[in-house]
Amino acid sequence: MTVTGNEIIHQYLRHNKKFPHVLCAGCGHGIVLGTLIRSVHQLQIPKDDVVIVAGIGCSGRLAVYVDFNTVHTTHGRALTFATGIKMANPKLNVICIMGDGDALSIGGNHMIHAARRNIGVTALVLNNNIYGMTGGQSSPATPAGSVSMTAPFGQLEKSFDTVELAKGAGANFVARGTVFHVRKLEKLMVTAIERPGFNMLEIITPCHTQFGRKNKYKTPVDMYKWLKSNAMDIERYNEIEEGKRGDKFPIGTFIERDQPGLEERYYKLKADLRKARKEG
Amino acid sequence: MARPKKHKEIFAQGNEAVVEGALMAGCSFYGGYPITPSSEIMEIMANRLPLTKDGVFIQLEDEIASMGAVVGASLAGRKAMTATSGPGFSLKQENLGYACMAEAPLVLVNVMRGGPSTGLPTSPAQGDVQQARWGTHGDHPIIVLSASDVQECLEMTITAFNLAEKYRTPVILLLDEITAHTREKIKIPHPHEYEVVSRIVPTMPPEWYKPFEETVRGVAPMPPIGSGYRFHVTGLTHDVNGFPTSRPDEVVDHMERLHRKIDQFFYDIQIVEERQTEDAEVVVVAYGSVARSAEFAIQQAREAGVKAGLLKLKTLFPYPRRATEKILGQAKRLIVPEMNMGQMSREVKRVNCGRASVRTINRFDGQIITPSEILKVIMQG
Ligand SMILES: Cc1ncc(C[n+]2csc(CCOP(=O)(O)OP(=O)(O)O)c2C)c(N)n1
Ligand code: SF4
Numbered sequence: 001m002t003v004t005g006n007e008i009i010h011q012y013l014r015h016n017k018k019f020p021h022v023l024c025a026g027c028g029h030g031i032v033l034g035t036l037i038r039s040v041h042q043l044q045i046p047k048d049d050v051v052i053v054a055g056i057g058c059s060g061r062l063a064v065y066v067d068f069n070t071v072h073t074t075h076g077r078a079l080t081f082a083t084g085i086k087m088a089n090p091k092l093n094v095i096c097i098m099g100d101g102d103a104l105s106i107g108g109n110h111m112i113h114a115a116r117r118n119i120g121v122t123a124l125v126l127n128n129n130i131y132g133m134t135g136g137q138s139s140p141a142t143p144a145g146s147v148s149m150t151a152p153f154g155q156l157e158k159s160f161d162t163v164e165l166a167k168g169a170g171a172n173f174v175a176r177g178t179v180f181h182v183r184k185l186e187k188l189m190v191t192a193i194e195r196p197g198f199n200m201l202e203i204i205t206p207c208h209t210q211f212g213r214k215n216k217y218k219t220p221v222d223m224y225k226w227l228k229s230n231a232m233d234i235e236r237y238n239e240i241e242e243g244k245r246g247d248k249f250p251i252g253t254f255i256e257r258d259q260p261g262l263e264e265r266y267y268k269l270k271a272d273l274r275k276a277r278k279e280g
Numbered sequence: 281m282a283r284p285k286k287h288k289e290i291f292a293q294g295n296e297a298v299v300e301g302a303l304m305a306g307c308s309f310y311g312g313y314p315i316t317p318s319s320e321i322m323e324i325m326a327n328r329l330p331l332t333k334d335g336v337f338i339q340l341e342d343e344i345a346s347m348g349a350v351v352g353a354s355l356a357g358r359k360a361m362t363a364t365s366g367p368g369f370s371l372k373q374e375n376l377g378y379a380c381m382a383e384a385p386l387v388l389v390n391v392m393r394g395g396p397s398t399g400l401p402t403s404p405a406q407g408d409v410q411q412a413r414w415g416t417h418g419d420h421p422i423i424v425l426s427a428s429d430v431q432e433c434l435e436m437t438i439t440a441f442n443l444a445e446k447y448r449t450p451v452i453l454l455l456d457e458i459t460a461h462t463r464e465k466i467k468i469p470h471p472h473e474y475e476v477v478s479r480i481v482p483t484m485p486p487e488w489y490k491p492f493e494e495t496v497r498g499v500a501p502m503p504p505i506g507s508g509y510r511f512h513v514t515g516l517t518h519d520v521n522g523f524p525t526s527r528p529d530e531v532v533d534h535m536e537r538l539h540r541k542i543d544q545f546f547y548d549i550q551i552v553e554e555r556q557t558e559d560a561e562v563v564v565v566a567y568g569s570v571a572r573s574a575e576f577a578i579q580q581a582r583e584a585g586v587k588a589g590l591l592k593l594k595t596l597f598p599y600p601r602r603a604t605e606k607i608l609g610q611a612k613r614l615i616v617p618e619m620n621m622g623q624m625s626r627e628v629k630r631v632n633c634g635r636a637s638v639r640t641i642n643r644f645d646g647q648i649i650t651p652s653e654i655l656k657v658i659m660q661g
Binding site: 014016017018047048049051053063064067068069070071072073074077079080081082083084085087088089091092109110112113266269270273274277 | 309311330331333335336338340341342344345346347348349350351352353354355356357358360374375378504505506507508510511512513514515516521523524
């Protein structure tokens with residue numbers, strides 16, 4: 001008997017949580033949550049072993065609907081809570097859900113250091129190029145030239161490259177996907193969850209309500225079409241000449257290292273120290 | 281019967297005694313960021329925790345991260361602690377509020393130094409008393425303890441962990457630089473001489489469990505993350521299941537329970553020590569290292585024939601109102617010396633309602649308050 005996608009999702013939703021959810025129709029965040037559920041299901045990780053740690057923003061609200069251990073933290077600080085949880089109990093699969101404002105602006109420093117220390121956490125950065133929940137102000141990922149509530153005359157600052165940041169800081173695994181390319185996203189997410197160390201997956205997800213409307217994408221469909229025609233596998237992207245890339249951006253895996261997570265190194269050190277002490 | 285074993289005695293600094301106390305109370309997680317005059321706590325933890333069975337030590341990128349990590353570790357079932365000083369304390373405030381809301385037990389030590397801002401980094405002060413009470417946003421109860429000597433640093437750290445676990449709440453231990461850096465001989469209590477409290481974990485089937493339910497003690501049992509009880513933790517105002525709510529009746533229930541769980545157990549939480557207050561006409565109300573100066577001063581006053589006494593506050597908040605009221609009925613004069621411009625004397629005056637005269641002695645120049653300064657005011661009559 002084949003199990004449908006819906007049936008899988010239903011196994012993981014909270015029966016005692018009052019629905020409907022807070023997301024706008026057409027928001028990409030729901031697709032991310034669906035993908036997350038399917039990824040965990042595919043990996044056959046018991047619900048009790050999964051901890052979702054979320055920041056604050058529309059993305060942060062995802063945690064409340066799913067039947068895992070869920071912690072909705074403070075704005076920008078999800079990775080710090082996740083670090084404490086993972087160090088306290090390395091057996092847990094700790095997955096962080098953050099918005100682009102959350103992860104790159106207020107939480108930028110934590111992102112750098114989580115990657116540097118290679119803590120065994122999966123970081124999902126839901127990049128919708130805008131502060132969704134607070135009503136459409138510029139985020140570090142807002143593209144130069146586009147309009148926001150706090151850049152009514154066009155964003156002057158250059159937008160931030162999440163992938164380059166995570167790579168530079170030393171993350172084990174760095175990838176980017178979009179909510180349009182769901183199958184590919186699921187593959188990337190499965191890898192990001194199952195690998196040890198710090199794994200950062202940036203997910204391009206449209207916020208039609210706060211970003212699209214003001215920036216010539218009148219409907220959610222326009223935004224998905226934009227994703228469809230501009231996201232491109234990294235190999236193909238690299239073949240295009242620098243000046244001719246336009247709005248195109250690469251998706252796929254950017255780096256795959258295989259360093260043990262901090263928690264693994266710490267517990268090994270502990271075991272060695274304690275053994276040496278007993279023998280000595 | 282076996283002869284009682286002699287106490288192990290060590291020569292230690294206040295900061296070291298805090299670590300001893302924490303380990304005795306079962307602390308197995310430390311996350312921090314260094315800052316004078318609290319850094320020794322972190323350095324000693326870095327040495328000790330990796331050698332204990334479950335101990336985890338981690339240095340984080342800043343105080344915000346340390347506080348986040350400690351809350352995370354607490355949710356994962358650990359007795360967790362962090363230590364800091366003024367500027368770092370300010371950075372921890374947002375996640376401290378989160379811990380109040382999420383009812384995550386933890387201990388936060390603040391070895392106070394002169395302020396505001398980076399202030400007087402190596403000088404003693406008591407300028408963070410009201411920050412400890414009101415520093416984070418919103419209405420919330422909080423437990424704030426203090427210690428006046430090295431032995432008390434050890435004992436009050438154990439108490440801090442116990443209260444945190446019992447009431448599912450962050451507990452702040454406020455020290456001043458003098459107490460933290462003074463070295464003196466202290467006794468390590470035998471295990472049977474102190475109590476170690478651990479949070480109650482649920483025993484009911486997971487589907488019955490409500491993580492923020494009202495109970496007789498006001499707090500629900502708390503399982504470690506990953507032990508089969510899956511629930512939602514949030515800084516948003518939530519219902520008994522942990523789900524966000526803005527329904528006025530649920531908001532009120534939640535807020536009232538948060539306050540009640542601390543308020544109704546004042547006799548357990550409000551710890552004070554009295555010295556010669558029975559017949560005292562003048563009582564010095566003091567805490568931290570200043571209480572030691574005060575103790576010396578009242579002795580000298582007694583020798584000079586003045587009926588002086590000391591009310592030493594070991595709990596600063598919730599403010600030990602009853603202990604103060606008792607004294608107000610009998611003493612004509614209260615003296616509140618402190619190393620700030622008058623933060624705890626506010627509480628004394630609030631309770632006083634004009635019943636006795638209240639004099640304050642305030643130093644905020646990074647200098648210690650000496651016994652003779654206090655004695656002078658006692659003798660002024
Ligand atoms: C310390 C702090 N500063 C600001 C806010 C207000 N705030 C809430 S959500 C948010 C940004 C949300 O944007 P993003 O992280 O991109 O997530 P999205 O809503 O787009 O999913 C901000 C600034 C806050 N909650 N806490
Ligand atoms: S505001 Fe934007 S990010 Fe938030 S739910 Fe709506 S579409 Fe999604």
